Amino acid sequence: MGRTMTETHTTGVRGDSGPEAAQLVASRILDVPDFPKPGVLFKDLMPLFADGVAFREVIDGIIAFHGPESFDVVAGIEARGFVLAAAVAYATGVGVVPVRKAGKLPRATHSASYALEYGEATLEVHQDAFTAGHRVLVLDDVLATGGTAEATLDLVERAGGTVSGFTVLLELGFLKGRERLAPRPVHALLTV
Ligand SMILES: O=P(O)(O)OC[C@H]1O[C@H](OP(=O)(O)OP(=O)(O)O)[C@H](O)[C@@H]1O
Numbered sequence: 333m334g335r336t337m338t339e340t341h342t343t344g345v346r347g348d349s350g351p352e353a354a355q356l357v358a359s360r361i362l363d364v365p366d367f368p369k370p371g372v373l374f375k376d377l378m379p380l381f382a383d384g385v386a387f388r389e390v391i392d393g394i395i396a397f398h399g400p401e402s403f404d405v406v407a408g409i410e411a412r413g414f415v416l417a418a419a420v421a422y423a424t425g426v427g428v429v430p431v432r433k434a435g436k437l438p439r440a441t442h443s444a445s446y447a448l449e450y451g452e453a454t455l456e457v458h459q460d461a462f463t464a465g466h467r468v469l470v471l472d473d474v475l476a477t478g479g480t481a482e483a484t485l486d487l488v489e490r491a492g493g494t495v496s497g498f499t500v501l502l503e504l505g506f507l508k509g510r511e512r513l514a515p516r517p518v519h520a521l522l523t524v
C-alpha cells in the first residue's frame with residue numbers, strides 16, 4: 333500500500349531564471365504516481381515550501397525576475413499559489429488577492445470554469461478585488477495544461493486588473509500550457 337515517490341531527475345534542468353534556480357526547484361520536488369487519479373504523475377512541491385532556505389531563494393528569485401516595482405498587487409491561485417503570493421506580497425510590501433475555488437468568496441464575484449490536467453473546476457475573484465489599472469503579478473506552483481492559469485488571467489482582467497506577469501515554479505512543458513497562454517509571457521523557474 334502507499335505510493336512510490338521518487339525525486340525528479342535533476343540533470344540538464346532548464347528554466348527561465350537559469351539553471352541554478354531550476355536545479356533548486358528540481359531537487360525539492362517529489363513525483364507521486366497516480367495522484368489524484370490513475371495515470372497522473374503528480375509533482376509535489378511541498379518539500380520546497382518546507383525548506384526555509386530554498387523557499388526564500390525562490391521567492392527572492394521571483395521578485396528579482398519581475399522587479400519589485402513592476403507590480404502593484406499579487407494574486408495567488410488556490411491553493412498552492414496562496415503560499416507563494418503571500419510571501420512575495422509581504423516581501424515587497426504590496427497586497428495579496430486570492431483567486432479561489434467556487435463558493436469560497438463571500439461577496440460578488442467574477443467566475444470562470446475550466447478543465448485542468450486531472451479534472452474540472454471553477455475559480456472566482458471578488459469583483460472589486462483590484463483597483464482599476466493596477467498591475468497584477470499572478471503566481472501558482474504548477475503550469476500543466478494552462479486551464480487554471482488561463483481562467484485566472486481572464487478573471488484578473490475582468491475584475492479591472494492588468495496582468496503584469498505570471499510565474500510558476502514548475503512548468504510541465506509537454507502539456508503545452510505556455511502555448512495556450514500565448515502571447516502572454518510565462519515565467520517558469522523549472523520546465524520539465
Ligand atoms: O495547468 P492546469 O492543468 O490547469 O493545472 C495546474 C493547476 O493544478 C493544480 O491546482 P489544483 O487545481 O490541483 O488545486 P489545489 O492547489 O487546490 O490542489 C496546480 O496548483 C495548478 O493550479
Ligand SMILES: Nc1ncnc2[nH]cnc12
Pocket residue numbers: 372373374375376448449450474475476477504
Ligand atoms: N501533474 C501535476 N502535478 C502537480 N500539480 C498539477 N496540476 C496539474 N497537473 C499537475
